[in-house]
Amino acid sequence: MKALVLERVGELSLRDIDLPQEMGPDDVRIRIHTVGVCGSDVHYYTHGRIGDFIVNEPMVLGHEAAGTVTEVGTNVTHLKPGDRVCMEPGIPDPKSRASRLGLYNVDPAVTFWATPPVHGVLTPETVHPASFTYKLPDNVSFAEGAMVEPFAVGMQAAARAKITPGDTAVVTGCGTIGIMVALAALAGGCSRVLISDLSETKLKLAESYDGITGVNLRQVDLVETVNKETDGWGADIVFECSGAAGAIKDLFKLVRPGGTVVLVGLPPEPVAVDLAAACFRECRIETVFRYANVFDRALALIAAGKVDLKPLVSGTYGFEQSIEAFERAAEGRPEDVKLQIIVDGEGK
């Protein structure tokens, strides 16, 4: 089957490759429609590795996908051919200790699309467990369906934060995930979100949403700004989404006494943390790795019009232009939030 293959660092090709297509009784076969280009896909392309995950052999990229069910296994009851769906790219072992505890996202045995050595889904067809395949409501497009995966990280962060209605939140880092977290925080009951970054372009984009205020770190100090905005009290919730040492150094000075800090960004190297500032405030610290049990809720919010992800699609490419899409993504243009690839323009 034809697929977008990362041959090795810096080399992509659109070529035929053998992919497992065997259906089990609990699986569905899906014709892929739209796939989002993720920062992790781009990082494998440009660096060949993320932490301990190293691209040692050709790997198909893509894990943010939506499509149409074409065949269902004999045990599958909640989906049928013709259903439009999006998929959760991580497949845990249902019998694992982590899964039994409801923590399937941190199951050491999880296999995740486009994480070496597991192939992704930038290809016309895939087979996936039905229990990790979610039917799209009629008013949710394939483009939005393919945005559920990155938005799910925001959902997980908002769930971890245990938001109280009216909370003021700070999000450090206005990349794709920072914006997703800000939107999930607002949908989850925050009254406003201050989001910080060095890029005015990114901040302007985030500010197009009601309730989000950008803080340009080239112009003002974040701690000072948060103090001013909260009468010196601090934010109820701080979401760290930059993974940047500079942002993490003063992170705990942003949160109010008894507030919550949620760590979402992954620093590539160990970073210094002001733990005394955390202790003085007796704040709660939460961590986020991917997501569990949020896809259906994300879809419900999108379908209800509480979250609009459509403005975040910055560019759409055909399957034959996949490599172009990746080259643009690798440029890291500040105005690009999400690029998507339409694998099969036939599906409606």
Ligand SMILES: [Zn+2]
């Ligand atoms: Zn992703």
